Amino acid sequence: MTYRLNLYILNGALKGDHPGEFTFFSGGKTSTIDYIAISRDLIPFAKALKIMPKPESDHFPVLLHLHGFSQEIHLTESYRLPLQLTEGFYKRVKWTLQVNQRITDLLKTERLTSLRTSLISAENANALMETYRNIVQELQSQLSQGNNTERTQLQRQPHQQSQTWFDKECLSAKKALSTVYQSFKFNPTSTTAQDLLLQKRQYKQLLTRKKREAIKNNWERLIEAVKAKDTTTFWRITSNIQSRDQTAVDSQISPASWEVYFQELYRDTYSENAGRYVCPNISMESLPSWPPVTTAEIERLVAQLKPGKAPGEDAIPPEVIKNNLDFWSPILASLFTCIDKYGQIPKDWGMAVIVPIYKRKGRQDDPANYRPISLLNTISKIYTRHLYWKLLDWMEQENILAEEQAGFREGRSTIDQCIVLQHLIEKYTSQRTSSLYAAFIDFRAAFDSISRIKLWEKLGSTSIDKRLLQLIRSLHEGTTLKIRCSSQGHLTRAVETEKGVKQGCTLAPLLFNFYINSMVEHLYNLDYHPPKLAERHLSILLYADDAVLLSRTQVGLKRALRALAKYCSVEQLHLNFQKTKIMEFAKRPKNHTWRLDGHNIEQVSRFKYLGVFFHCTGNRKVHADYVAETAQKSSHAILKFLKTGGGHYIPAALKLFEAKPIAQMMYGAQLGPYPNFAPLEQVQSKFLRSMMQVPRCVSNAILRLETGLVRVEARAWIATLNYWLHLSHSPCGLAPLTLRDEFQSTWNKVVATKIATLGFSQKHLLSMGWDQAKVHIRQRILDTERQSDLACSPVFNISADNRYTITPMAYLTNLEVPNHRKAFTLARCHALPSAVLEGRYRKTPALERLCPCEPGHIETIEHVLLQCMFYRDIRINFITPWLLKHPGRTERYYTSLLLSDSCSAITYSVARFCAAAISIRRTMTDPTGPVARAICYN
Known part of the structure; x- marks a missing residue:
């Protein structure tokens, strides 16, 4: 071939490989089987050839040096805007064990220990703040240095050694x-x-x-x-993709354009002075003092800090605090006490780093098509959490927020608002001629739009602790942001923010809820024809900035919309007319024309409200199909990872399936049973079948028993009944009113029927307490499901001594070799390649599914394990030693012993036997037949 193609083999003929070295080593033998052959025209350019030592592999790489040979390569130049007008640099530190150890060692140095002592014993606020800045600077220097060092070392490492597991x-x-x-x-x-x-x-x-x-x-x-x-x-x-930045580096947006966009977004036009609101001079010394912040409170606040979150401009990740709590607790206690007392906020706390993430829709050169992610300094987030609990306690004790607002409030959830809406839909559409009109409102940049001036005015007119108000004001004074405009971390110049609550701040949701709280009172008017829930008129439902206006008539909803527009004009809020939608819920809804302030508003037949799809006829099939589709995508991703980078580790795949796809299917299940659970059950059965690698003839009941799962419908009933218990025991919000309303919804009726079917009474369940009732309901439903699945399972018919559990079978964890696990699974499911399996597909009568070993023997699982002559040799090696320990027993007993998975050693031997048997049986099977296709399924 080399002669025909005019090629020349270089091995052994060049400097560095003379005489030729071996390129292969295995089993104690060496050989030269890896060659480099080049055109004879290129021989003058070949200067050296070297066999690279790689003893961990059987084959050694062959390296060829060419000198004086070049080829012109044309590359398309990617256009990149020059990064001008940038100021500063932001690069997140990758937190590793090495970085953690380096920071721990730094905090133990004499320099940091001295600074810590100085801060704790500081006599005035200025000295304390200066010491705090010195500590932060020391950390920043070490973190930035460590990041650069690690990146340089990583670049020098070969591919294998760059893996995190290569220690x-x-x-x-x-x-x-x-x-x-x-x-x-x-x-x-x-x-x-x-x-x-x-x-x-x-x-x-x-x-x-x-x-x-x-x-x-x-x-x-x-x-x-x-x-x-x-x-x-x-x-x-x-998806097995590397982490990469999705920021403005690919958007061709210049730093100057980013600055102009955010300047316009955060410019406050509330007053003619356009800008700054000078807070009244309030002497902190004249206000009632707060008790000093204790280290115990700091520990509670830090425990609420989530690890793995990106830090702000200070580059201090949460792990620096959480992993060195003994060092930080007295520092933060002294710092927070000083701030509480004097109201002096560190200057860098007002700076936010904005990371724009493309929304994947619209033009990439338009800043409005990017979602701004705000990164704040870690220590500032701990302090705002300190104020958050004080603000929340005041709001709850004084009942500041209206019941219509459920966003970010304890004891309330998105499902609460959905159950209220569903109840009202059914209530006012139960008659053929009645309707319920709903306007789903979308505010444009709601959190960024509110006027801080009006916010302080509203808070100042209440009974709020004036020290708390002054501290919240101070946190919002002189705030700025810098936009990260490249993946290298370049930042724009600082942009002042004059309005809006601080995105990413713990206080933001509470402050926003308070700001729009007056919306409920403004829209309370019987002329808007609001629906009633247990004698309470509801014109609006709120979950933070997600609002839905409700009316029994078309005229009433139009009046409510005009009132909302007037309210938004006064309160500096802006409606997004393109995303605002209107629905008429009715047996036979009609299309209407809707206009507001010269803008058309679209009427739709379905809408996703707080993650739940609602249809204009009240049909829940729309939401069932939606969650089934999203769960299917997640399950496919898990299966892909399982078979590629997941090492076929089934126990973890099952946990992840319950945490992701099952959770997706369960969202909204509390609103009652779906008309058809088949699409959701298919998601689970397809996942289990593909993961276990079993043919379609294996029933779903067997797969559920093997993996410890139950039907999706059973989970939905558990979620529904638990939610009923929640409403019955919790007085918070509007959702419990659905139980006390004069109208009995279908949800109430099916819950009562299900409770009776399970053998309980509502009165008895409520008397035993919430937690105990949940345990009883769950156990009763699971027992019923297990008994139903057991009736369909041949596994447990042959394994009389095996006790079923709600956890996966042990062999799924103990058998680490995928082929062994698959073979044992097929044996337990009576799906080994055999005449019996083939007969299921060819519809051969059961008595004619004979083994080819000798006439008259049906090729059952007992025959394969105990009798078939084709597997005699491997049976002697793997199975016979276990059978000899139990002489004189029946075939049924032996089969149960071998397949019950009660002993890991027996299971391992049987799995090896079954894997070998499959290989032998494959040689006797038509490769194009149904059994072969079943064996190769997935």
């Missing part, structure tokens, strides 16, 4: 392997060959263990990301 133990083992390889290379004897084989085997076992641990860590990261509702991390890991 010092792996590096040491690799060096030892290299040493043994060099000994073998210079003295290739049988002894050195055996030493090399042993060292390589140990090295590969170490890497396998490290990789497996890393895979489990990735699963744990996924589960934690789902629990923290971090969808970005979930999709990044499951």
